[in-house]
Amino acid sequence: MTTALSPARTAGPAPMPTAAPGPGGPSLASARPDPADLDPRRALRELARWRADGRDAARFPYRAVLGHYRAVGKNAVAAELLTALRAVEPAVPAPAEPARAAARLLRDWLPQVVDGARGDYDSYLGTPVYASLARAGAEARTDVVITALLADLVAIEAATLAAAPAGRARTRAALRALTAATGLVSGGPGPAPQLADDDPAELVRACAEAVTAARQAVPSSVLHAVELTLTPTTRCHDEQMFIRVIQIFEAVFAAVARSIAAATEAVAEGRGERARELLADATRQVAGTSGVFRVLTTMPKDAFAVIRANTDGRSAVQSTSYRTVEQTAPELYRTLLRSPVEEGELSSVMRELDEAWGAMKRTHWGITMKVIGQVRGTGGTAGASYLREAAEARLFPALA
Numbered sequence: 001m002t003t004a005l006s007p008a009r010t011a012g013p014a015p016m017p018t019a020a021p022g023p024g025g026p027s028l029a030s031a032r033p034d035p036a037d038l039d040p041r042r043a044l045r046e047l048a049r050w051r052a053d054g055r056d057a058a059r060f061p062y063r064a065v066l067g068h069y070r071a072v073g074k075n076a077v078a079a080e081l082l083t084a085l086r087a088v089e090p091a092v093p094a095p096a097e098p099a100r101a102a103a104r105l106l107r108d109w110l111p112q113v114v115d116g117a118r119g120d121y122d123s124y125l126g127t128p129v130y131a132s133l134a135r136a137g138a139e140a141r142t143d144v145v146i147t148a149l150l151a152d153l154v155a156i157e158a159a160t161l162a163a164a165p166a167g168r169a170r171t172r173a174a175l176r177a178l179t180a181a182t183g184l185v186s187g188g189p190g191p192a193p194q195l196a197d198d199d200p201a202e203l204v205r206a207c208a209e210a211v212t213a214a215r216q217a218v219p220s221s222v223l224h225a226v227e228l229t230l231t232p233t234t235r236c237h238d239e240q241m242f243i244r245v246i247q248i249f250e251a252v253f254a255a256v257a258r259s260i261a262a263a264t265e266a267v268a269e270g271r272g273e274r275a276r277e278l279l280a281d282a283t284r285q286v287a288g289t290s291g292v293f294r295v296l297t298t299m300p301k302d303a304f305a306v307i308r309a310n311t312d313g314r315s316a317v318q319s320t321s322y323r324t325v326e327q328t329a330p331e332l333y334r335t336l337l338r339s340p341v342e343e344g345e346l347s348s349v350m351r352e353l354d355e356a357w358g359a360m361k362r363t364h365w366g367i368t369m370k371v372i373g374q375v376r377g378t379g380g381t382a383g384a385s386y387l388r389e390a391a392e393a394r395l396f397p398a399l400a
């Protein structure tokens, strides 16, 4: 017999529960769930067992918890499960790796599932997990993390293609972005995707190949972290894409912020060539977002309305990395004026970064106009008019 368990928070409008899984409809995880995932009791039982067995972070029942979250949507998760997760305290790990890494991952991940109605942008996308990955160094460099995020996105989109052929445009765009990212990580151009054929089965096959190649190029620790950080608030298929796209942009913002900080240091020390390399890499990262925007433009308006209704207070206007880029760029220019590095040595690369950053902001504004028009943002700004003005602000106004 089942006991009715209460949702943690009243969800917004239900996402088209009768439609086929795919764009504009429910996610596969919520439309065809494992019946045991609809009920939180499996996760509650596994959590109780985990506590009784010594709270070893490496054995945390992620699968059972995420199974329920993804089947019902984070905003409809049972309050009892939320309470149990808020009480989770992993045992103090042995000082050696990998026990420490497992405990760190669990601590980084928990804010994403216990935030409930108090959630913000960071808990929406799992910022602490990605910040730890960035600190992990070369094995989780930005291109690697982006490849893992795209691989997951392509796998999700391809899985719904048979039932929802309308998803082809998005799947193709995501596949193109994945192939480019895998090429960067594995040092080659990557296998050319078979995109000419309009047959969905061909597309699914090309996706499977690309996902396999990408996953082989990414360390399992990164794949695992990426796998855990998908907790949509709704049952909407499109929210999964939205979260992956946001996570990719955040990885780029964080990389650009790090490059600007390191370039400022290099300039202060008179190492102009090093600063030039760092800024050129930042420009490459920002310019690379154009392929990801193509994925985002496949967002149906109605689906985004459901996502918006469920993510109030979780706006990217809160993004610390984005803000850091905008706030620290002027300091780079001021440092350049006082340093032995000639301004002319860096002015063109700085201008290129500024142009790429400005183009990214203008594209974002254009997509916002198409998807929500002139309504207010979830971060409380006027929305599109705020973004149009913000897109005009330059990183290095003196070079414009």
Ligand code: HEM
Residues within 6 Å of the ligand: 245, 246, 247, 249, 250, 296, 299, 304, 315, 316, 317, 318, 319, 322, 364, 367, 368, 371, 372, 376, 377, 378, 379, 380, 381, 382, 383, 384, 386, 387, 390, 391
């Ligand atoms: C359909 C997609 C999207 C729409 C309709 C949209 C809409 C908006 C709106 C209305 C704002 C103004 C702030 C607010 O009140 O919330 C905003 C800000 C922002 N959005 Fe988006 N957004 C979308 C996708 C994205 C994605 C994928 C990212 C990637 C992280 C992103 C990053 C940002 C950033 C960084 C800001 C702050 C801009 C600033 O303060 O200059 N947005 N967005």
